[in-house]
Amino acid sequence: xxxxxxxxxxxxxxxxxxxxxxxxxxxxxxxxxxxxxxxxxxxxxxxxxxxxxxxxxxxxxxxxxxxxxxxxxxxxxxxxxxxxxxxxxxxxxxxxxxxxxxxxxxxxx
Amino acid sequence: xxxxxxxxxxxxxxxxxxxxxxxxxxxxxxxxxxxxxxxxxxxxxxxxxxxxxxxxxxxxxxxxxxxxxxxxxxxxxxxxxxxxxxxxxxxxxxxxxxxxxxxxxxxxxxxxxx
Numbered sequence: 275x276x277x278x279x280x281x282x283x284x285x286x287x288x289x290x291x292x293x294x295x296x297x298x299x300x301x302x303x304x305x306x307x308x309x310x311x312x313x314x315x316x317x318x319x320x321x322x323x324x325x326x327x328x329x330x331x332x333x334x335x336x337x338x339x340x341x342x343x344x345x346x347x348x349x350x351x352x353x354x355x356x357x358x359x360x361x362x363x364x365x366x367x368x369x370x371x372x373x374x375x376x377x378x379x380x381x382x383x
Numbered sequence: 384x385x386x387x388x389x390x391x392x393x394x395x396x397x398x399x400x401x402x403x404x405x406x407x408x409x410x411x412x413x414x415x416x417x418x419x420x421x422x423x424x425x426x427x428x429x430x431x432x433x434x435x436x437x438x439x440x441x442x443x444x445x446x447x448x449x450x451x452x453x454x455x456x457x458x459x460x461x462x463x464x465x466x467x468x469x470x471x472x473x474x475x476x477x478x479x480x481x482x483x484x485x486x487x488x489x490x491x492x493x494x495x496x497x
Contacts (some may be wrong), residue, residue, distance in 0.1 A: 288488075306483045310486075315490075316488075316490060316491075317387075317474050317476070317488025317489055317490055317491050318426065318476075318486075318488050319487075319488065320485040320486065320487075322484075324482065332444070359425075361425055365483045366483075370426070370428075370439070371486065373425030373426045373427070373429065374425050375423075375424060375425055376425055
């Protein structure tokens, strides 16, 4: 299985940008990079995904390295509601999704 | 649009008892997943259905766990008999179809086995 490596935890101040890194040095050409987050006592929710190019949506931006061996999820202005565990996941076309331990983001007021 | 529904939200049972969880996916979603999430870990896929057929059950402990999705809509996950290590949150998710589509998760069922 293609694996990802993320820091166990990160802290941010409210209304400041947050950059959550993910290493995936064994990524293959057909693996999509997906990010999900899980708020306390809730199921995971989709954040963003990409293949090669950087992606933006209303929740976040995804910056993918040129060699695709790493990516960064960017929250442009963190709010208290963004405190969650963020999972970086590599997915093949067959829908296989394997979660790691993720990064626990703490947002300080 | 209604989300993924799960029941019950909480369940406490003694070891060796049986338990069943129910999931109703988002209308029109062909693919349904059951995950197990042990405290402090990410969710682990137990089984994936495409309509009413099993696509992947390689991580399902088949000696005690079973799941079905008879009419390609609702699904049930059963544990019989339960062990202490089955204490976890059981999450149901659905997606439009197979492929790298967004998965929508339900709130989960927290199971405590004593």
